[in-house]
Amino acid sequence: MTIRIRFHADCEVLKGDFSMVRLENIEALKNLRISLVNSEYRPDRKTIKVCCGLPCSTLGSHEVADALQKEVSKLSQDIRVVRTGCQGLCQKGPLIKIEPEGYFYKKVSSDKAEDIISSATLSNIPVRELLYRDSFLDEPVLLQQEVPFYRKQLKVALRNTGNVDPFSLNDYIASGGYRATEKMFSSMSPDKVLEEVKKANLRGRGGAGFPAGVKWAHCKKAPGKIKLVIANGDEGDPGAFMDRSVMEGDPFSLLEGMLICAYAIDATYGFIYVRHEYPLAIKTLKEAIKQAEEAGLLGKNILGSNFDFYIKIKEGAGAFVCGESTSLVASLEGKRGFPSPRPPRLSEKGGGAWGYPSNLNNIETYACVPPIIENGADWFLNIGTESSPGTKVFSLAGKVRNTGLVEVPMGITLREIIFDIGGGIIGDKKFKAVQTGGPSGGCIPEQYLDLPVDFDSLSKVGSIMGSGGMVVMDEGNCMVDVAKFFLSFTQAESCGKCPPCRIGTYQMLQLLEKITSGHGEKGDIEKLERISGLVKRGSLCGLGQSAPNPVLTTIKYFRKEYEEHVYDKFCKANVCSIGAFWIDQEVCILCGLCKQVCAFDAIKETRKSFLIDRDYCTKCKACYNVCPVQAVKAVKPKYIQIEEEFEIPIESLEAVEIKSSMFLKDILQSKPYEIITINKERTIADAVELMSQKNVSGVFVVDEDRKLVNIFTERDIVRCLHKNISSKEPLSNLPERDITIFDPSTSISSAIAVATRKKIRHLPVVEKAEIKGMITYRDLVSYLLPEIAFTTIKKYQ
């Protein structure tokens, strides 16, 4: 399972790929593109694009690419094998796309290389078994854009990711890269560029959605000759990976976007701040910068325009708060990543890195810039909604069938993203909520599934667009637990500078711990809401201000769940270790795993079942997790109170188990028993006297050989009185009747069944004509009383 992830630059084949002549002017760039498109990068050239994004690499896509290259080198055919960035559908990786046909293969393994090559060269019929199918029965889908996952997508920021080789500037140029730069240098003034971006209303993709054009203009206006351009690649939100995809899959887009920004605001220096968890992104970007510098697309006198722009990569060192603009700048300067109060804003004098006005945008925002310049603002405004034009990249994760990276036009509904693109919930479970915007965002419940997604609509329902993480949750997720998870993340990542965030998030986390561990009290939810408000208002930076969002939205939409935790001590999703655990005997297969796994000996074993002793149970859920048939169930404790009400000790419940499989002889043996008989020649009066003496309700009537002839019970006395039979009559004179005789090996349950049907209360037990004893209805009932209580518990469910 462990797979060594290799970096592109490690591959021998690619090392010799690059040889770049410095491009002295725009004409040279144009000529280069034309020559590339006509030779190596001809659109009709057979190209096999192997996704080598991190997820696919983990699944072995480099081995696939190696195998393909080996196959190609055997042939004289003109086939290009490209290792691209992330193609999106990570779950079905490794992915392969065959151009120019556009065939789309999923889950490719290296032993399929031969088939792929021979199909591409000989028949041009796709390899059927590798094609995508929705389900086993469906017809396979040939082309990538016809796969449901891709059908509704529209790629702007990710236009090249997954299509070009991230280590080749030539590939980027051949697929239309640096066309925007051409246009900009040949026909646009910096102000014109700024105007275009402003007009396009490109809103910051990092989360807040502040218009990039306004920010740029603000920075341009700031006094001072030196300006900086910074790209925020500190993508710390758990569950978000779109920035990484751009940096790893299409680094030149980012460089070009930054170059355009620098030209517009007249900056000379740029920084890309990348978190250190992304070593491949750092490597790719370094290589990209090197190639761009060699080609004269970065550095001094770019394309002969007398414009200089340098880009340097700054590695983060593992601090979530550094994604916040002022902290990022502090980290850039080599200080502790503490945020600082605004104003001054970054774009103002004294606010940016080393006091120079700086323009900070997200990676995705910069990646959107080149197409806007190339195609014009009007083109961009046509996509998406009025207030939020363009597209947005979401990393779809959690409990959806197709996880991966999707880029969709703004205004698409959540339902379309989750059910059409994501393919619905795994295992056809019920959708519960979708969490957007990472730890700063909120949970959106089912009733808003048809909400069109853009910056404003999401904030209206209490969440944010954030960096675009989208984690889908089903009914198996506990919302209180989810809130606790996000809060524990922000609490741990709080830098500690301002007390509302440092102490407030800690207190909130403590409250959530208390609630999820079953110790919640009345008023806790209200307290949580109050502290959330205080943290929101009092914190210095975005981290603290947005940290309560997950808690607030889950309380808002799932208050009932919180109340269940606090008042009923019950977690519907069985995530929190509260509630009472109970084994459903009808489901239980008696495998005994629960008993093995229980560290506290709380699982009692009887001959026919397993039971949980709640006095010993610590609710660790080990049994719940291990049960292969889900027979261990969590229920609200009040449902089980009946046992406590009746004060039935666990031992007697165990006894019920044994008794229900017992026989009549067991009852007879279990208590001292005297067989009371009377000769059939004696009178009724004698029998009554005997019964009264012995305090029993029935006696055996026998003959001289002590053979059973009849039984005489209380009911017979009633009959005698009714029919006026004298008490002096001998018992043998009583009317003849059939008596039901039971064998000692009769099981109790069938004895009860017979007794009930025949309406008899006395069960003579006889074995081979020898009287063994009398069992009365009371004996049976007293035996079964605990079981009656036990079965009632089930009825309550």
Next chain:
Amino acid sequence: MKVEEIDVDNEVGEVSEILSQNEKTKGILIHVLQQIQEDMGYLPDEVLRKLSKKLNIPLSEIYSVASFYKMFHFKPRGKKVVRVCLGTACYVRGSKKVLNMLENEFGIKSGDTTEDLTMTLETVGCVGCCGLAPVATINDNVVGEIIGNKKLEKLIDDIRE
């Protein structure tokens, strides 16, 4: 990276022309610390002292910066650094089970190193492989879809080998 060989201007790059000496040395501090840690596995005290002299930054300030960031360590680390991803996607798919299992198996808590320095157990916010959740990394290798006992045992074997 040898502390003596640090070339400040070269490390800073072109932007050095607009920065003061102090800003330059501070600016490369995090990068230099990263390099030291890459070579030695952690930040030994004596190296930091040398660095303080070389860059002319007070030792207290170096410690202040290094202790702020999660990636820096002041103690030796295990040969294999196992990071269990507790990102959202992994969390909802049960990465906590993986962490508990590893903690029990090696008798250490998250953040600790085994006594024989074979392995250091850590948690990480997100490694960006959400499609393969739950995920753990052993040094730089990613192990994905750790669901079920078989995969867990395999993971433990991989750590032990």
